[in-house]
Amino acid sequence: MNILVINSGSSSIKFQLIQMPSESVICKGMVEQIGSQNTLFSYQTDRIEIEETDALETHEDGLQKIASLLLDAEKGVIQNISDITMVGHRVVHGGNSFSNTTVINTEVKDKIAQYAALAPLHNPHNLQGIILAEQLFPAAKQVAVFDTAFHQTIPLVAKKYAIPNTLFTENEIQVYGFHGTSHKYVSEKAIAYLKLENSKIISIHLGNGCSMTAIVDGKSIDHSLGFTPSTGLIMGSRSGDIDHSIIFYLVNKLGYPLEDVEHLLNNKSGMLGLTGYSDLRQIQDEVEKGNKACILAMEMNAYRIKKYIGSYISAMNGLDAIIFTAGIGENSSLLRKMVCSNLECFGIALDDSKNDKKSKEIREINTPLSNVKILVIPTNEELEIAKQAYHLLE
Structure with missing residues (x-):
């Protein structure tokens, strides 16, 4: 069919x-x-x-x-x-x-x-x-x-926010998680590639929308996006993590209407707000030209990803592999290098020559001495969707 x-x-x-x-x-x-x-x-x-x-x-x-x-x-x-x-x-x-x-x-x-x-x-x-x-x-x-289906396995300790319980039980305000089809696909590929019976994996999906998932034995146990796909990493036009009091300050002190704040955080922030560009290819071109705003934005982007790597290693009590996937994760050797630098304390060591090569196949870009495998795995959400749809009909 x-x-x-x-x-x-x-x-x-x-x-x-x-x-x-x-x-x-x-x-x-x-x-x-x-x-x-x-x-x-x-x-x-x-x-x-x-x-x-x-x-x-x-x-x-x-x-x-x-x-x-x-x-x-x-x-x-x-x-x-x-x-x-x-x-x-x-x-x-x-x-x-x-x-x-x-x-x-x-x-x-x-x-x-x-x-x-x-x-x-x-x-x-x-x-x-x-x-x-x-x-x-x-x-x-x-x-x-x-997208949210893969993250149904996130345990309560990571799923709940520290707000009144009734907002969770009656209004379902919680961490839902997103990009689940992609994280599921690449994590299964990694487990098969590495032939792991038990696994601790961090999947990093980097596109216009960005997210990270801590995956233990093939199941999502924590995720950077939450109630909506707007928290966590710095994205193309979304701010990612932000102090919620900034919203009240914008409304109560600076006179922003609420709908303008929502538009600002979703459509005018992230890499676009920091650089004037939302496409990372343009930003990297500007980095090569010495554009200071773009250089700082790339450093901020990598720093945010590093923080999540550290927290997920702690949550899983170890790490077997890191996966880079999606348009930016698969194609930006620069961002991958920035993310993986100075992570030797976790046994993470990037091979620059492997990182600079391009391929449409799954590949390792870590050094032979790295305790953690660093994988670039092209995601294929479309194939995963087709497989799930076909199995549903069967």
Whole structure:
């Protein structure tokens, strides 16, 4: 069967059409920097490869472009919409309502909309993709795979906030965790690669959104993102960890409306707020030019990641491997080097020559004497979604 996977991020859409159970990719592509005048669009099959820029203002524009190309008489890969049996959707926030892959119905869509307040950069785009896919592929079964599902194993001691208990029991205010599909995929790859029966792993997902997970024996036990995907690491346009009193100061002393504060922390902070750029490729170009703001932002980014590495080693009482994954984690040798420097006290030693090499395969970038394996593992959330969707149908 053919499963179309739609992975809508905060500023991008990844897609793959995958034949299951063979796991062969019929086509794949990505829409990046949605909302800019220079949106990047890529599309690849076994016979053609397209890379172009376009002005795609919304996620809906991107999804419409993807759908039209799949059905294109010359460049497309399907003859009829009935060629797609199932559409698998990445959904960021499922709260406590969804711990497994789920067939989408009206109730599920209502829940996704309900959790949009907790993932305002993601759930609305996820739901929009579902609604459009239902219109474009009405005969296909629509399935949701939730980022939060992998983190259902986080124990209570790490899940609860130190606020009145009723807010946890009655209002479900807690750590949910995100990027679960990616962390699950790469951690399973690492465990198989290293042939570990028991494992302590830190997975570092670095893209426009960033997160880290402490994983013991394949199960998430702590995570840097919390109630919403806005805490933890410094991200493309999100602040990550911040003293909550700053919010009250902005509102009560500086006169910011609450909605402006939310927009500031989600859309104008992070690397964008520090440098004027949200794309790390541009920031690294500026670093090479000696841009002091960009140099400091990179140092801050690496420092925040180091702090989480230390805390997770403590929480797990040891460490077997660190995984770098996602667009930045897989491609930025500079950030990987900055993160892994001066961590010899934990037995972490990076090999610079291995780090500078590029590959689409899983690889080690640690020195032979490093007590901790440092792995770069390309994530494949789309394949993981297709696998989960296929197993649900089976």
